[in-house]
Amino acid sequence: MIPVTPSDVIKRELHGRVLVVRIDNPPVNALSARVRNELQLAFEAAEADATVDAVLLIGAGRAFAGGADIREFGKLPKPPALPDVCNQIEACGKPVVAAIHGVALGGGLELALAAHYRIAVSGAKFGLPEVTLGLLPGSGGTQRAPRLVGAKAALDLMLSGRHIGAKDAHALGLIDEIASTDDVLADGLAYTQRLLAAHAPARRTRDARALADRTSSRAAIEAARADAAKKTRHLFSPMKIVDAVQAALEMSFDDGLRHERQLFLQCLDSPQRAGLVHAFFAEREVQKAPETRKAKPRAITNVGVIGGGTMGAGIAVALLDAGLPVTMIERDDASLLRGGALVEKVYDRLVEKGRMSLEEKADVLARLSGSTSYDALDKADLVIEAVFEDMAVKKAVFAELDRVCKRGAVLATNTSYLDIDAIAASISRPADVVGLHFFSPANVMKLLEVVVPSKASADVIATAFDLAKKLRKVPVRAGVCDGFIGNRVLAIYRAAADHMMEDGASPYQIDRAVRDFGFPMGPFQVSDLAGGDIGWATRKRRAATRDPKMRYVQIADRICERGWFGQKTGRGFYLYAEGGRTGQPDPEVEAIIMDERQRAGITPRTFSDDEIMRRYMAAMINEGANVVHEGIALRPLDVDVTFVHGYGFPRHRGGPMKYADTVGLANVLADIREFAKDDPLFWKPSPLIVDLVERGATLASLNQSA
CATH class of the missing domain: 3.90.226.10 (2-enoyl-CoA Hydratase; Chain A, domain 1)
Known part of the structure; x- marks a missing residue:
């Protein structure tokens, strides 16, 4: 040689x-x-x-x-x-x-x-x-x-x-x-x-x-x-x-x-290339949270999951796929059996498709155990709570975890909206509490919002990011607020869609315009898929704190009052054939919309698809900027990754913040100010957008390492 x-x-x-x-x-x-x-x-x-x-x-x-x-x-x-x-x-x-x-x-x-x-x-x-x-x-x-x-x-x-x-x-x-x-x-x-x-x-x-x-x-x-x-x-x-x-x-x-x-x-030279390259780098940048630089993750070798419903079972599958032993806790034996069956069903499908052998399925399920007693979690290094979205229920669960879990165990909640600081404050070890907001189905969806309460220790957050890596998830650090990053922004652009529906656009036109933009589904299709009752429960929870001056469209409530919750009930905004997932426009829904317009004293007008998307995106961008301005998201790219991986935002456009820079932040601000002439309370420009436009700067200029 x-x-x-x-x-x-x-x-x-x-x-x-x-x-x-x-x-x-x-x-x-x-x-x-x-x-x-x-x-x-x-x-x-x-x-x-x-x-x-x-x-x-x-x-x-x-x-x-x-x-x-x-x-x-x-x-x-x-x-x-x-x-x-x-x-x-x-x-x-x-x-x-x-x-x-x-x-x-x-x-x-x-x-x-x-x-x-x-x-x-x-x-x-x-x-x-x-x-x-x-x-x-x-x-x-x-x-x-x-x-x-x-x-x-x-x-x-x-x-x-x-x-x-x-x-x-x-x-x-x-x-x-x-x-x-x-x-x-x-x-x-x-x-x-x-x-x-x-x-x-x-x-x-x-x-x-x-x-x-x-x-x-x-x-x-x-x-x-x-x-x-x-x-x-x-x-x-x-x-x-x-x-x-x-x-x-x-x-x-x-x-x-x-x-x-x-x-x-x-x-x-294509703008799509720029959007896709932005998404590529953003996915790598979100891994760099401040806590991951200054603290080492705790060792996780044994995990507990509270709740065996759709979300809990999906989380259990994600953990099992990562090679971790999982203990599932349910309130009674019947519920525990149902939870185990949901987990097994996922692997049965893999066997049917030839992607897993019966022996491999048996090996995975051997790592799943269950109990109706919280005492079974005494050796768990991490416990993820995935029970009903109710503060009293969540606090009761955490009281039990505080009682049985060993010192140093990470206690995580999968809440989508609730105040994690309040949950953490209810137990004796708030530093061990973190939010792990999975998206359904939890074993498939890549996004994981890591929600950081005020008392959480740095090594707990580092552990959450390390877990995301093991689960092959894309973690995004979020601060505590109602809805965190994704669901908070979702509430605003969904409200914008509701306003347009009440003002004259049909839900079917809005959905089509959103799909043509590149989303896999429109907002009303998403509502039917998730279950209209989910959003209805959230709206009822927020009713007491809703600003009475803010416009509130009641069409979705009227639909839910009839028991029409979407695909699972055969009708929601759309009509579904038995067992079908592709909906058809429903004349009765259109009649409800007309009645609600009349009740609200609105004379309907026509909307072009272009105006629909300008309003839809302006609402998304404006609230995304507020999330960054308030420090709920570290950078604009965190909002982008959240929406690409959790909400179907077209990847080739990079994310809503990247899209705002692509079309010009000054143009977005001009749209917001134009829309504000009719509804100044809803269309209040984000201070961050106003500042950036005045300085001639872009949202991308804020995408520095955290």
Whole structure:
């Protein structure tokens, strides 16, 4: 083994007549400008060195290459560009083998595709996830992948952004061989030596023939185009990916590369790319709460869940999926059985779908125990309460937890609205209390609001963030107020929707306009899905403290008074066929709306979809700014992440605060002031927005680390 050149990010070592080129740019071997430059130098040296017969390209540390350097996201990269590096590797006159461990994602996989042969350890992961950032694989991926594995498989990989394992990659033809051990260097060298012994040529992916069946390739492209138009109609890059694969079928390789580059630059200029990149960075930034910097999390090895209803069972599943033992507490044996059955039902579905074996299900459920006595929680490190949303009930639960739980146990409430400071003050150890607001279904939804009461110790908050990581949730730190971040803002923009409904827009038009904006559902569909009685109970709870001067629309109350609570009762704002989830407009609801307009003395007017969305978004943005102004959210990006992950806000728009900057904060303020002419109490501009507009600043300027 002879060291060839010293370098920080690219190591070159000669093993016999094989030059090993190792990418060493921790933590994931991102393909930075320096890495790209030194890769070019390494391959130039390999071509010129008569003692080198082949090149083995590998990654140091835990990965082959994790893709682009995130510091270059959203920018034109410094030269040399990765497409040029990939083309140089492919053009090498000596066989180039990529030996892959860890991950080969995005540009990392494109680099491997440019090699002539590919071998991977069994645990390696592959993917082209650029679509999740509003981009397409722009370094030859859209041209090489279809030629190597066919149009259908390549389109599935690129349009889904999903990762696949070595077994699936081998079956597709993405890699040539699965290594016999996890020693990527030894197996890579052995494979390269076998190729040299067989006089294997420099086999270029550009010459692969998986697109030879033009009829089936064209059919796969058209099917993908139709599917993208249906499922991702709001997004820009999926259709550009389809266009690029069509170019791979119809153009020469070099012309296809040029077309890919044009399409890539179009994606780079898209506002959607900016929104998706913002969401990407925001999700990483929310992990950085002040408490996580100054305190270490407490150890969590045993967890209790109070309540076996839909939410409690979902929380239990999330904990079990993370490998934690869970003790469920219910008030009686019948309720405990129902809770256990709800948990088991989740795993039964996984078994039915072939995603879990019966043995794996049994192993998971072996970690679930139940009791009707709080004494069973005496060894719990963390207890999460998920009972009825009533302060007296919550305090009674916490009194029992205060009695039985060991000192140092974290006591969490899953309340959606209630004052956690009041709950904490009701027991002898308020420093151990935190809010963990899960979103339903708790085992599926990614958002977890970590609500920080005034007396909570820093290590309790750090523990909550550490738990979120174990549960693969996206945690957002929130302060204590009615509704925290998400539900507080929701109450305002839902009120704006109610105002428009009473003023003349139908709930069905409002829902359609919101869906066309990019949300999966409109506010009235969401109400029917969640259950109209949930919102009704909240409104009744708030009635005593509601400002009598504030406008209050009673239409939803009239619907609930008839027992129409949405999907679970077969009708709410919509009519549902038996067991159906897709509602139809209800003429009786429209009659109720007309009666309420008449009672309120309102002459209905028409609304354009544009005005609906301007009002809807202005209400959301204004209250989101208030949440930041009051310190309930640390930064605007915390509001963005909350709405992208918990409320269906279209990810490609980045979040409501990012959207406000995109359309111009001054324009949003102008809308608020225009709307305030009719209702100055509801449309009171946030002091934060007024201040930022006066200074010519953006909400993004406040997105510094907490």
